[in-house]
Amino acid sequence: MLRYIGKKIGIFVIFMGLLSMFVFILARLAPGDPLLSFYGEGVERMSTEEHLAARQRLGLDETLPVQYIRWVDNAVHGDFGISYKYKQPASVILMALLGNTLLLGTVAYVSVFVLAVLLAVFCTLYEDTWVDRIICKMGTIVYYLPPFWLGLLLILLFSVNLHWLPSGGAYDTGRSNDLLNRLQHMILPLMVMVTSHLWYYTYMIRNKLLDEVRRDYVLLAKAKGMSGYSIVWHHCLRNVAPSITSIMAISITHILSGTYVVEAVFAYPGIGALSIESAKYHDYNLLMLVVLITGALVILSSLLAQTINECLDPRMRSEGDSIWQKMKTL
Amino acid sequence: MDNILELNHLSVSFHTAQGEVEAVRNVSLTLKKGEVLALVGESGCGKSVLCKSVMKLLPPNAFVKNGSIVAAGEDITQFSEERMRCLRGTRFSMVFQDPMLSLNPTIPIGKQIMEMICLHRKVGRQTARQQALQLLYLVGLEEPEQRFSLQPHYFSGGMRQRCVLAIALAAQPQMLFADEPTTALDVTMQAQIIDLLRDIQKKLQLSIVFISHDLGVVARIANRVAIMYAGKIVEIGTAEDIFYDPRHPYTWGLLRALPSFVPRGGRLHNIPGMPPSLLHPPQGDAFAVRNAYAMKIDYEKMPPFYKISDTHSAATWLLDARAPYIRRPELLHGESRESIG
Ligand SMILES: Nc1ncnc2c1ncn2[C@@H]1O[C@H](COP(=O)(O)OP(=O)(O)OP(=O)(O)O)[C@@H](O)[C@H]1O
Numbered sequence: 001m002l003r004y005i006g007k008k009i010g011i012f013v014i015f016m017g018l019l020s021m022f023v024f025i026l027a028r029l030a031p032g033d034p035l036l037s038f039y040g041e042g043v044e045r046m047s048t049e050e051h052l053a054a055r056q057r058l059g060l061d062e063t064l065p066v067q068y069i070r071w072v073d074n075a076v077h078g079d080f081g082i083s084y085k086y087k088q089p090a091s092v093i094l095m096a097l098l099g100n101t102l103l104l105g106t107v108a109y110v111s112v113f114v115l116a117v118l119l120a121v122f123c124t125l126y127e128d129t130w131v132d133r134i135i136c137k138m139g140t141i142v143y144y145l146p147p148f149w150l151g152l153l154l155i156l157l158f159s160v161n162l163h164w165l166p167s168g169g170a171y172d173t174g175r176s177n178d179l180l181n182r183l184q185h186m187i188l189p190l191m192v193m194v195t196s197h198l199w200y201y202t203y204m205i206r207n208k209l210l211d212e213v214r215r216d217y218v219l220l221a222k223a224k225g226m227s228g229y230s231i232v233w234h235h236c237l238r239n240v241a242p243s244i245t246s247i248m249a250i251s252i253t254h255i256l257s258g259t260y261v262v263e264a265v266f267a268y269p270g271i272g273a274l275s276i277e278s279a280k281y282h283d284y285n286l287l288m289l290v291v292l293i294t295g296a297l298v299i300l301s302s303l304l305a306q307t308i309n310e311c312l313d314p315r316m317r318s319e320g321d322s323i324w325q326k327m328k329t330l
Numbered sequence: 331m332d333n334i335l336e337l338n339h340l341s342v343s344f345h346t347a348q349g350e351v352e353a354v355r356n357v358s359l360t361l362k363k364g365e366v367l368a369l370v371g372e373s374g375c376g377k378s379v380l381c382k383s384v385m386k387l388l389p390p391n392a393f394v395k396n397g398s399i400v401a402a403g404e405d406i407t408q409f410s411e412e413r414m415r416c417l418r419g420t421r422f423s424m425v426f427q428d429p430m431l432s433l434n435p436t437i438p439i440g441k442q443i444m445e446m447i448c449l450h451r452k453v454g455r456q457t458a459r460q461q462a463l464q465l466l467y468l469v470g471l472e473e474p475e476q477r478f479s480l481q482p483h484y485f486s487g488g489m490r491q492r493c494v495l496a497i498a499l500a501a502q503p504q505m506l507f508a509d510e511p512t513t514a515l516d517v518t519m520q521a522q523i524i525d526l527l528r529d530i531q532k533k534l535q536l537s538i539v540f541i542s543h544d545l546g547v548v549a550r551i552a553n554r555v556a557i558m559y560a561g562k563i564v565e566i567g568t569a570e571d572i573f574y575d576p577r578h579p580y581t582w583g584l585l586r587a588l589p590s591f592v593p594r595g596g597r598l599h600n601i602p603g604m605p606p607s608l609l610h611p612p613q614g615d616a617f618a619v620r621n622a623y624a625m626k627i628d629y630e631k632m633p634p635f636y637k638i639s640d641t642h643s644a645a646t647w648l649l650d651a652r653a654p655y656i657r658r659p660e661l662l663h664g665e666s667r668e669s670i671g
């Protein structure tokens with residue numbers, strides 16, 4: 001068990017190290033002047049000496065390896081540098097926006113899976129009817145609708161034409177604690193995320209359920225006098241719960257990446273929008289932090305998915321053991 | 331009402347990509363109250379389909395082509411799914427062949443029984459629990475209290491089949507379909523379950539349709555026996571009729587294939603050949619091609635039922651007045667004769 005956790009932590013650390021190095025170098029290789037985002041238009045009026053001094057102050061005059069080692073040293077002590085654009089510690093900026101992204105992502109994630117399970121149960125009960133077939137085909141259709149295009153379409157319809165919903169942002173200015181206001185702003189982004197992710201997961205869960213309703217115990221449940229609905233709901237769903245869990249674990253990154261695209265379309269102030277912005281303005285410190293947080297989320301969720309799948313793997317399943325007992329044997 | 335179940339000229343078919351599979355063809359039979367009727371035949375002859383068609387548990391590609399099903403005096407042939415749901419469990423219930431597969435692996439045994447009780451009776455959880463425990467005692471599960479909240483995988487095949495039986499009995503059905511309840515079990519377990527079923531049948535005055543392909547098992551429990559071949563009943567009679575005075579060559583074959591009925595040192599008989607496909611059943615007697623005594627007419631025309639006695643009839647041309655006399659092969663010998671009964 002300890003070795004197992006140690007291994008996972010090791011993978012995490014190595015991955016983060018490589019990622020930070022990669023992004024660090026890549027960001028500095030991109031053409032453009034980081035001073036522009038720090039000093040704005042003023043940079044053009046600076047003399048060469050002033051320019052050099054400014055670079056020195058930001059620590060940009062050293063060689064790349066030295067800069068990187070200094071960054072790592074600071075980062076380990078919790079200092080991720082300041083954002084050139086916002087002139088504030090990068091971590092403060094990030095923290096302000098991370099909440100927005102996590103809120104949107106979590107709500108989207110939960111609604112996708114709640115709806116997917118409900119639709120999958122529906123499809124299972126009405127297997128091979130026209131409704132079932134349409135729902136199964138939706139995945140393929142939506143695959144050809146890019147989310148940003150869908151987003152623009154929705155803005156056009158609900159904001160521009162109908163004036164029902166705001167076209168962007170996370171809340172109206174000064175109402176950041178107004179939950180209702182936040183929800184209003186989340187509806188359109190959520191619609192895009194749900195329509196682009198729902199069908200695929202519905203289809204996967206439906207297929208798991210269809211395998212399940214072919215099994216013998218379902219016939220016995222039917223012979224007991226149970227309705228099709230309550231058999232699927234009370235018996236089958238419970239038995240496919242492990243598969244759904246592992247699908248859900250794998251999909252975390254998938255839905256998170258969806259959030260980034262949607263944030264850009266709806267100008268939703270989250271770390272997705274922030275990452276695009278910081279790359280554009282050569283805001284190195286902020287960019288590093290955003291990428292690392294994203295990377296950490298991705299690898300943590302895939303480690304989680306891996307762990308869950310390993311626990312559910314039939315080869316590791318000894319009858320009657322709880323998940324924790326199973327993990328001890330690893 | 332004397333007949334708890336009446337099937338009148340029932341035919342059940344499946345739509346398949348290859349065409350219509352005639353799984354049950356023109357079956358008529360009755361089940362009396364408190365009677366055990368055994369349904370015997372080779373694999374694929376339509377025994378399970380017959381029972382499932384009564385409970386309407388067949389897949390959607392199956393359909394009742396002809397005939398009627400009368401359960402407890404009520405014609406249920408055209409009943410909707412909703413109305414069937416109320417009858418399943420109370421009027422009839424079913425024990426399936428493989429106890430390893432017929433229980434939900436993730437739900438504790440006790441809960442699976444309680445579910446059935448709560449479904450059909452307005453009782454509280456505590457009462458339902460009490461009743462479920464009583465059922466587990468009835469089916470002879472040892473230490474039911476301790477085992478009440480265990481999942482099925484803690485149980486052996488025999489114990490699981492007892493639990494399935496408890497579920498089947500939970501809503502006090504009038505009749506029980508036992509679809510090869512012992513085939514998946516080892517021999518000692520088989521005997522135990524059969525005896526249990528017989529005891530319970532006596533205690534509750536239950537009517538049972540007992541499916542088997544083994545006449546030896548049937549001899550332990552059945553009052554009446556129906557022999558099925560290729561979707562049709564070919565001979566039906568009391569257990570005595572079938573074991574001591576079988577008339578259909580197929581019944582002879584089945585009896586000769588029983589290990590315990592073979593004389594010491596004698597050879598075990600097999601019925602040569604395979605049952606016909608039910609996709610395009612032959613127009614004459616389906617058994618003709620495997621029948622050593624087949625006559626020309628067997629290939630051309632389906633034999634009608636000939637009545638041998640009030641309880642006994644068989645469908646074979648050998649019973650026709652015009653047929654030559656055929657001495658039936660020796661089936662029963664010395665000590666094995668005593669083991670029946
Ligand atoms: N879903 C189905 N679709 C098409 N044909 C079917 C289907 N289920 C059963 N059949 C056909 O019906 C016939 C009778 O099957 P059934 O299961 O009743 O046999 P059985 O007598 O119970 O045999 P066994 O002893 O193996 O259980 C078989 O020949 C089979 O081909």
Ligand SMILES: [Mg+2]
Pocket residue numbers: 377378379509
């Ligand atoms: Mg069968």
